[in-house]
Every structure is written in structure tokens, then in C-alpha cells.
Amino acid sequence: MNRILVIGGTGTVGRQVVSRLAATGARVRAMARNPGAARLPPQVEVVRGDLTLPETLDGCLDGIDAVFLVWTAPATAVAPALERITKHARRIVFLSAPLKTPHPLFQQPNPLRAMVEHIERLIETSGLQWTFLRPGMFAANALNWWAPQIRAGDVMRWPYLAAPTTPIDERDIAAVAVRALYEDGHDGAGYVLTGPQSLGQFEQVSAIGRVIGRSLRIEEISPDEAQRELLRIGPLVAVNMLLNAWAAAIGQPAHVTSTVAAITGAPAKTFLDWATDNAAEFRA
Numbered sequence: 001m002n003r004i005l006v007i008g009g010t011g012t013v014g015r016q017v018v019s020r021l022a023a024t025g026a027r028v029r030a031m032a033r034n035p036g037a038a039r040l041p042p043q044v045e046v047v048r049g050d051l052t053l054p055e056t057l058d059g060c061l062d063g064i065d066a067v068f069l070v071w072t073a074p075a076t077a078v079a080p081a082l083e084r085i086t087k088h089a090r091r092i093v094f095l096s097a098p099l100k101t102p103h104p105l106f107q108q109p110n111p112l113r114a115m116v117e118h119i120e121r122l123i124e125t126s127g128l129q130w131t132f133l134r135p136g137m138f139a140a141n142a143l144n145w146w147a148p149q150i151r152a153g154d155v156m157r158w159p160y161l162a163a164p165t166t167p168i169d170e171r172d173i174a175a176v177a178v179r180a181l182y183e184d185g186h187d188g189a190g191y192v193l194t195g196p197q198s199l200g201q202f203e204q205v206s207a208i209g210r211v212i213g214r215s216l217r218i219e220e221i222s223p224d225e226a227q228r229e230l231l232r233i234g235p236l237v238a239v240n241m242l243l244n245a246w247a248a249a250i251g252q253p254a255h256v257t258s259t260v261a262a263i264t265g266a267p268a269k270t271f272l273d274w275a276t277d278n279a280a281e282f283r284a
Ligand SMILES: NC(=O)c1ccc[n+]([C@@H]2O[C@H](COP(=O)([O-])OP(=O)(O)OC[C@H]3O[C@@H](n4cnc5c(N)ncnc54)[C@H](OP(=O)(O)O)[C@@H]3O)[C@@H](O)[C@H]2O)c1
Pocket: 007, 008, 009, 010, 011, 012, 013, 014, 031, 032, 033, 034, 049, 050, 051, 052, 070, 071, 072, 073, 095, 096, 097, 098, 134, 135, 136, 137, 138, 141
């Protein structure tokens, strides 16, 4: 069986990829900057590596056939890291975004998008077998965006409540990733992955309220207020990216695909499924 390195194995998606691979008895290695804090299953080999320090990558990549890559490091580190990966592996599955989907939610220019396009170009010309996973908005964003407010009280303040998205469960992204890492037939594919239904942000917050048995007062705030208040969820560049995407998405249904079901054989999980399984995170 092939040996797989998961880069980003301690994060939202990578952790699920590692757990699924470990559960199948696969030989899986996870890279982390601080292996002692990784909290991964005991059968997983956790190695220290940092994408911004290319000399740390050779040891992590030694004996590796396939890499699952999550990139949240600075753009300046992309080329040297991909050079090391190309030297060792023959297959890469990259967690990208729906850059080529002609829906306004995914078509707003921003610096993060430019970096991901750059990564894709380098991978496409690397000689590696590659697959790009292109998930829409993660259901798990709710943990960072909404859980602190909901734990603190019944008032939820948020912009663009009518903006629809198709939140995808990180377990579904991981299920597709594992197929692409192991099976043949995914070379050169870009899989646009979404949840099963278009849901406005208001409906998503309401669903969480129902799951935890509380009636939340959901208040719309202006984009200007949001630009200030949402700095707690990320840097200004990320906040502006979200605000522009939601503004552009108002007034039409979100993009829905059936790719998760087509590749894994199981239907994509609903947002209600996700909220139910993560309800404890929203309880005070
Ligand atoms: N959120 C969304 O709605 C959405 C939608 C589409 C695409 N995406 C894409 O998904 C990706 C984020 O995935 P995620 O949420 O699973 O990530 P995450 O939870 O933020 O985790 C980031 C991972 O990257 C690792 N990492 C960060 N800096 C590193 C470095 N310098 N060297 C090595 N590892 C490093 C972290 O590991 P350690 O800290 O343990 O080292 C961690 O495992 C982004 O590329 C984003 O563009 C997100």
C-alpha cells in the first residue's frame, strides 16, 4: 500500500483525512509544526515540518508516494516547498477552491485567490499526478464565525444574512481526498465539492439554534460594521474576501454539485447533520 503524507493534518480537513486513512490501516504520516500538540490517532506517524522552512520537508517526504496538501502558509514559501514535494512524491491532492466555477460567490478577485492560482499552476507543470479538490464554504466555518457569539448569548450579529451558500462537511471533503489519494482515475481532475443544498446564512444560524434548542435573535449588521467586528475571525484581507463574496451571491441560489456522492457513493451530509454532530461546540 502507498505511503501518504498529510500536510495540514492537524487542521479541519487534514485531521479528517488522517483519521480516515488511519482507520483503513493505511501507512499515513502527518506533518505538523508542533508534533507534541497534534492529538492524532496513535498509529499515525507525526513528523515535524514547516512549509516556510523547506529544509525541514525532505525528512517528512522521505519514502512518500502521495501528498495531501493544505496550504495556509505565506505565498513566498510556495515555490521552494513544491520543489521539495515534487522531488519525492508522484501524486498530490491539493485542497483548493472553486476558482473556475462561474458563480459570483467564487469569482471575486482577492490576493488569497491569486496565491491559490499560483499554487495550481506550479502543480500542473510539476510532472506530478494531481487532483484539485474545490470545496465551497466549509460548514465548519460556523465554529469560528458563530460559535463564540452563540455560546455567549442569544443575539447573533452577522452581515449578508440572505447570502446563500452550500456548506460542506469536512468529513465529505476528506472522503473524496482519500479516494483521490488511493485510487487511480483522478489524475488531472478538479472536483467542485458542495453540500447538498443551497441555504442562506440566516437559515444556517437558525438550524444551529434548533439543534441546540435555543431561539436565537439573528440581527443583520452592515458591511461597514462587519468589516470592524469580523476582524476577530481573521485578517482584513480574509474579511474583505468574504464580504465581497457574500455581497455578490445575494439573489441567486448557491452552486450545488453531486460530486461527493458520485465519488464516494454516499450522499453529501446536510448542514443539519453537521450542526447536530457539532452541537456541543455551540452550547455555553
Ligand atoms: N474555510 C472555507 O470555507 C474554505 C473553502 C474552500 C477552500 N478552503 C481552503 O482550505 C484551506 C484551509 O483548510 P483547513 O480549514 O482544513 O485548515 P486549518 O484548519 O486552518 O489548518 C491549517 C493546517 O495547516 C498547517 N500549517 C499552517 N501553517 C503551516 C506551515 N507553515 N507549515 C506546515 N503546516 C502549516 C497547520 O498545522 P500546524 O499548525 O499543526 O503546523 C494546520 O494543520 C485553505 O487553503 C482555504 O483556502 C477553505
